[in-house]
Amino acid sequence: MPALNGSCLCNTVRYQIDGLDMPISHCHCHTCRKAHAAAFATTAGVLREHFRWLAGQEALGTFESSPGKLRYFCTRCGSHLMAERPAQPHVILRVATLDDDPQLTPAAHIWTEHAVPWLSDEALPRWRQWQGD
Numbered sequence: 202m203p204a205l206n207g208s209c210l211c212n213t214v215r216y217q218i219d220g221l222d223m224p225i226s227h228c229h230c231h232t233c234r235k236a237h238a239a240a241f242a243t244t245a246g247v248l249r250e251h252f253r254w255l256a257g258q259e260a261l262g263t264f265e266s267s268p269g270k271l272r273y274f275c276t277r278c279g280s281h282l283m284a285e286r287p288a289q290p291h292v293i294l295r296v297a298t299l300d301d302d303p304q305l306t307p308a309a310h311i312w313t314e315h316a317v318p319w320l321s322d323e324a325l326p327r328w329r330q331w332q333g334d
C-alpha cells in the first residue's frame with residue numbers, strides 16, 4: 202500500500218503513515234468528544250515506525266487529557282491529529298485528518314457508555330451539501 206498523507210485544517214502540520222495497523226473505531230469517550238468538539242472521534246492505531254511528521258512540528262501543541270495520554274493538535278487551527286501514550290508502541294491517529302483514502306471502513310463504536318444521549322443511529326436524510334440543495 203502506498204503511504205497515506207494527512208494534515209491539519211490550515212495545512213501547517215502534515216504527516217504521513219504507511220497504513221492503519223488497527224481497526225477504525227468511532228470513539229465516544231468524553232475526552233475525545235471535547236477535544237474534537239464532535240459527538241465522536243474516528244480513530245485507529247498506527248505503529249510508531251509507520252507514522253512520521255512531515256512538516257509543522259513547531260506548531261504542534263499537546264494536552265494531557267488523562268494521566269499519561271497526550272493529544273497533539275495544531276496551535277494555529279486547532280485540528281487534533283493524533284494522541285499517544287508514550288509507553289505504547291502505537292499512536293492513535295485521528296482518521297478524519299487523512300487526505301488520502303485508507304480504503305478501510307469503521308469496525309466498531311467504542312466508549313459508548315460516554316455517548317451523548319442525543320445521537321441516534323437511525324437513517325437520516327442525506328444532503329450532498331447544505332440542506333435543501
Ligand SMILES: [Zn+2]
Pocket residue numbers: 209210211212213214275276277278279280
Ligand atoms: Zn493547522
Ligand SMILES: [Zn+2]
Pocket residue numbers: 228229230231232233234242312
Ligand atoms: Zn476517545
